[in-house]
Every structure is written in C-alpha cells, then in structure tokens.
Amino acid sequence: RVLFRSRLMKKVFIINGENIDFDLDKYTHLRAYHGARCLDESTYLRDGIHTFDRATLVDYVKNICHIAGVNEQDIMDVFDEKYEDTDDAPPKVWLSGTEESLLDGAGHYLIYGSEFVISLFAEAFHNFDVLKTVGVPTIFVCDIPIEDIGKRMWLPSIVDAIRRGDTNIGFPVYRVLPEDIVGIEHPTDIVDPYTQLMYHYNGKK
Secondary structure: OEEOOOOOOOOEEOOOOOOOOOOHHHOOEEEEEEEEEEOOHHHHHHHOEOOOOHHHHHHHHHHHHHHHOOOHHHHHHHHHHHHHOOOOOOOOEEEEOOHHHHHHHOOHHHHOOOHHHHHHHHHHHOOOHHHHHOOEEEEEEEEEEHHHOOOOOHHHHHHHHHHHOOOOOEEEEOOEOHHHEEEEEOOOEEEEOOOOEEEEOOOOO
16 A cells, blocks of 8 residues: 555545544545556546546547557447547546445446446457456545535535445545545455456456
8 A cells, every 4th residue: 555645734534334423524535535447657646536538538548459459440430439428427536435335346447447448348349358458456545625525415425324334435526636646555356346256456467
C-alpha cells in the first residue's frame, strides 16, 4: 500500500459498518475507493480521476489495442455506436465506499477496465479476456470532499446507509482531484462478477 500525505485540517470519515451514529457536520471528507485496470498510475496522480472526452478516449482505446495485440480497426468499427450510447449520460467517476465492496462486487473494473472498453471488446470480438493482459489492477484510495457529493440524492442515501451499518455503498462524483488521491493499492485476489470466480493477479501481464 502506498499512502500519501493528506490535506491539512480535514476530517475524514471511513466507512466500516460500525460508525452508525454518523454526524455529517463533524466531517469534511469521505474515504472512498476507485478501481481501474491502470496503464500508468502517474497520470492519475498528475491529472486526477476524470472521464475522457472523445478524442482522448479514442487514443486510450487505441493504446489498449496496441498493448493487447488486437486489430485496432475492429474496435474502431464499433466505437462510434457505443460512444453515442453514452452521449445522454452526464460524466461520472464512480466510487465505492469500502474496499471490500469494490473487490467483491465491482471487480470487473480492476480485472478488465472500464465498462465502456469491455463493451467495445465484447462487441468486436465476442470476448474480452484479452483485457486481462493490459494494465495492472489498481485501487485509488480517495478522500472525497463531502461538498463534491450530490446533495439531492447521493449524500442523503450515503448518510442513511452509514447509519444502518451498510458498507455496500457506491456513488458518483464529477471528478477526483490529484490532491484527493491519498493512496494506491494493487490487489491480487478479486471476485470476477462475470464468472463469480476468484481472479488472481500474479504481477504478470
């Protein structure tokens, strides 16, 4: 585990299922976890975690094709249709409230990468196992400012879940700033939600 120096004067709430007497006013940040099949973690530390515009996403997907050794054109033939399906959805970075809920329920982000990339490979090749050869399973530990969490729907539901002792919490934010990334982990045992089997990462691509 790699932990970085946190912002001064912040008060971070860490979800663990035990702190059910939760007073939102006592905290400035919420600890959360973002999973990725990371090609270069230094870009996350420099730019934070955010969604891609179309041009950047095209370059990213082409890079994956190059590393995986697959035909780039096969992927690009289905890119536009898949990308158009996302046009109506506002950009989001999804986070899990606990590391356990990420590893046990959303491990596909760590094993294969983003759902968009998975959908491209599934459409083009009817299989996306080759994505296991690209990148490294990575968890970014984040301290999210509470003011960055949607106050109409997401924040009330998070507070309710914490007070119930629920640890299976997920929520989106617009982006995660570099200074809000406080640690990096590389898990080796992850539940694959597509096969319901345990995936073991041995450090080899």
